[in-house]
Amino acid sequence: MPSGLSSYCKPCHKKRNHESALVNQFGTTVEAYNEKFETQNGVCKICGKVDSRGWRLSQDHDHQTGQVRDLLCILCNMALGGFQDSPELLRKALQYLQDWGKE
Numbered sequence: 001m002p003s004g005l006s007s008y009c010k011p012c013h014k015k016r017n018h019e020s021a022l023v024n025q026f027g028t029t030v031e032a033y034n035e036k037f038e039t040q041n042g043v044c045k046i047c048g049k050v051d052s053r054g055w056r057l058s059q060d061h062d063h064q065t066g067q068v069r070d071l072l073c074i075l076c077n078m079a080l081g082g083f084q085d086s087p088e089l090l091r092k093a094l095q096y097l098q099d100w101g102k103e
Contacts, residue, residue: 036070045069060077
């Protein structure tokens with residue numbers, strides 16, 4: 001390893017990335033994340049489950065305003081992103097599923 005570089009530690013690297021993302025991207029803190037995590041009992045605000053991949057819950061936010069919302073599992077967070085946070089697109093998706101016999 002070249003001099004001046006510290007050894008790589010995956011848990012520390014992930015922790016630093018999580019902490020810096022909360023501060024830099026969302027303007028919030030680890031403490032605020034942890035408080036919300038406890039309030040939500042460690043589960044996704046939409047599906048009510050822990051992340052199916054064992055990942056940390058995502059800090060959801062409004063891409064237009066930057067407003068921090070609740071914590072979501074990666075699948076629910078990606079779904080909202082895929083529907084561009086559009087209630088109209090989500091209503092159309094719901095209607096589509098109902099048309100195909102899904103409750």
